[in-house]
Amino acid sequence: MSSIFTKIVEGEIPSYKIAEDERFYAFLDINPLAKGHTLVIPKQEVDYLFDLDDNLLADMSVFSKKVARAIEKVIPCSRIGVAVLGLEVPHAHIHLIPINSEADISFSRPKLKLSREEFMDIAARIRQELNQ
Ligand code: AMP
Secondary structure, three states: OOOHHHHHHOOOOOOOEEEEOOOEEEEEOOOOOOOOOEEEEEOOOOOOHHHOOHHHHHHHHHHHHHHHHHHHHHOOOOEEEEEOOOOOOOOOOEEEEEEOOHHHHOOOOOOOOOOHHHHHHHHHHHHHHHOO
């Protein structure tokens, strides 16, 4: 059975898309720690990030960098924090999270509740930055 993230890539499950190319897909995390919290995934369904082919893993970092640059232009923050957990969804993904302090990237914190309109607005603004 396909992972929930493969279903997102294939459009079977909706997502707030940020960016896509032939090999990678980025979308907003539905339970964000901060506005702009984004997940980057390979389209290839591999459970564990560090099982990815070397070239795919390297290129995923470069793809994430472009996305991070766009997020930080839209969401004021000190840094884009990068996290890999993979405890919930068995499809490799990198979390990109706007942070101002260490506490901002604590996954045990309560998640933000954003409206559909807020998610759509954030995604549209980040996409716009990527298209500059
Ligand atoms: P983890 O596997 O521990 O890195 O956590 C999986 C992450 O995926 C969590 O932050 C979830 O909020 C996020 N997530 C799960 N399902 C969806 C979905 N359908 N759309 C966007 N984000 C999701």
